[in-house]
Amino acid sequence: MYLLLPGRHHLLTRFQHEYLSMLGKEGLWGAVDIYGKDLEVKEKVTAVIFAVTSANHYSTRRNPLPLYQRAMMIQDFSSDLGYSSYVVPIDDVGHSEHFGQYTIKKIEAETDGLLRLNSDNTIVLCSTPVVKLYEDLGFRILPVEKIPGKKEEYLTKLPWQIIEGIVSDDRPIDKHLEYINYVHPASKRLWKEYGVVEKVRLLFSDAVVGEDGDLTETRNYNSYVREMDEIAELKFNETRDFIRPGRIGDIGCAVGSWIKLATEESGLAESDFYGVEIARKLYDICHQRKENGDFQNTNVFFLRKNAVTGLVFPKSSMKTIHTSSLTHEIESYTGRKNLLSFIQNRYEELSLGGVWINRDVVGPEDKEKEVYLWLDEKDGIADTDAKSFSSKEEKKKHLDSLSTYARFFHFQRDFRKEQNYQLKYTLKTIEEKSFLVLSLKDACEYLSKKDYTDNWDSEMHESFCYWSFSEWKTSLEEVGFKIQNSSRAYSNPWIIENRYQNKSEIWETVSTSANSLSDLKLVSWPVTNMLLIAVK
Known part of the structure; x- marks a missing residue:
């Protein structure tokens, strides 16, 4: 009998491990379903399938960890359960009443038919409203953390509640009681090794992006991408003479059009290019263009990082940083303090003699006239x-x-x-x-x-x-720029x-x-x- 545990799995708990271990050792016969009834299943657990939802999303509040880190953590977590475990990525498909059915089909496709789950050979483990999607398909449900019945009552903290507790309390993580008492050692190991605590706290403090990593929820991306492509050559021609070869970064790279044109320059053939884009949909397009071979230089890399409140490149590592139509958005969405921080961070990232090319809108002199x-x-x-x-x-x-x-x-x-x-x-x-x-x-x-x-x-x-142009120059000179x-x-x-x-x-x-x-x-x-x- 298979166990299906769908979820985003950014953090795993001691309770989840104890629950899965109990099912493996004591069997399913006495397990209680979401209605408080005995399951009465004689078969033993043969494997647990971790269906990792939103597998194609990361560096957002809802999905801070990339798939590979979640998979590493799950394999560590399940190594001593006493039965097999599988990690299957499930891409985000938006809100859909057919998501349960999609997940089952996706698992079969991802495992080349090895795992064909149905209501006869699989028990679903779920403590959230997602349970209805699987119940409608005839699956029996074990509630894990939820107390059986209609009330929203739980035996312990849910993983997402623990994450929210971590980000709302800035004490060192080794003094955070929820983290100490509830989080499984597998999660602690990975979170420590990959600096996840700092990353999650930064994501939650970021006023620029929404929960799923988009700059604004009101933008029409079809028209936005079209506009970016239409003006790409104009932007590049205006900036090409100032690009210095070496490590070249384009922060707010949109669909990578500026980088694409830069890779076609013979004088930049030995350079490495780094595109930074926080909006998930645009970031995905960048990677698709790279897979399509749109960039003449193979050393093109795309990153999803917050360039407002922290460094995106190592200090003194960059020869050129390019930004276009970005700084006004930082001022507009997050305020003056973060704009000044952004300016300082770009100064820190450049090597001596490095150049920041900033193309943007600007206000007139004598603004208040x-x-x-x-x-x-x-x-x-x-x-x-x-x-x-x-x-x-x-x-x-x-x-x-x-x-x-x-x-x-x-x-x-x-x-x-x-x-x-x-x-x-x-x-x-x-x-x-x-x-x-x-x-x-x-x-x-x-x-x-x-x-x-x-x-x-x-x-x-x-x-x-x-800011007027003279105010911009003064603000940059105060940091140390010429x-x-x-x-x-x-x-x-x-x-x-x-x-x-x-x-x-x-x-x-x-x-x-x-x-x-x-x-x-x-x-x-x-x-x-x-x-x-x-x-x-």
Whole structure:
């Protein structure tokens, strides 16, 4: 008789080992099922199958350990049970009412038909609501930690509760009573050897990513990946002259497009390339591209690491670090303290003479200056009222239908509302021309985001204009960087031509009062992007 123990198996407990050992020694006849009834199974246990779910996920809060570490731990854990054990990876397939059936089929496929589990030859061990998926298939269930019955009562701590206890208490692990008393020695050995405690605590303290390791839950990845590929050559051509051969890192590498182009450069043929990407879906795409042979250099490696609160490369090891459209997300999602930490970490990672190439959006100088913003009222409908939407698609359709002027009022309500940001403005009409009077910074924030209706909710989190170019240079110089003269802030011609011109104008006063258009003058288009070349 087989035992099937499905779960993520990032931590194994003494109780689980005692339970499995008891079933092996005393048999299944007297075991009590989830309803408190005797199982009355005469057959002895022949093997336990650890179905490792979310096997393709790691470095996230829900799944901190990679599959190979979980498998090592399980084999150590089960070495003295007295019967065989199998580790079978089960990839994440999202929420599905057929997951139990998928798991059974996956086990058969992964073992080349060696393990064909069914309700006659297998008992499922489960203490979570997942039990229903197997019960519906006719499997008998042993509750392990759960006390039989309908109440949510347990004999001991569940593995995930122990992990949450570890991350909520920053005492040294050898003084953590739950860890000492509940965790099986096999888990303790692996967690110590691989520094898992520190890794798990870091993942849970990371404000950048969600439970499953995505930067934001509101992003449409199809459009995002398409946009990244479309601008890859532009980004590379702008940065190629500053890349220094050796160990080259691309932090926030998205789908690896910048690295792909870099591997095609003959002068970088002897270099090693490291792509760092925290978003799971993008990281998976990077590995798929590597398997497909998209990179001309074989020494291309991809890592899932948190680059915000810690080092991702050894100190003084890198010749080039590249980041693009990343630093504003760190500021937007985690705040100034983490942005400053990110800057310091990049300085630590570079060798003497190494270069950090940072390409990103940037705010204008004189950000707080009051300006008069004119927006086109005739290129769409004039609906400025607040509305609720049942889907992203419905919201996008509505936003796309609005005039540039009307869309501003939706932006004003939505922009960084979770951070309680108040975008202040007044309305003023001069010679029948309507203006929004506001800070230059807020005007630039709107102009830079008004067309991102595909990912509107995601973009509303993000601030582009928190620092001007001079403020960026000062912040890097304070750490120890020297800024190359080739660094610059500029207005992206495509953005100006396709998104700003004929839809907006920025004016400023030339006198103490603005009662006629002669009291105003047009302002040159503000900067939109920067290229910072910072040398250690």
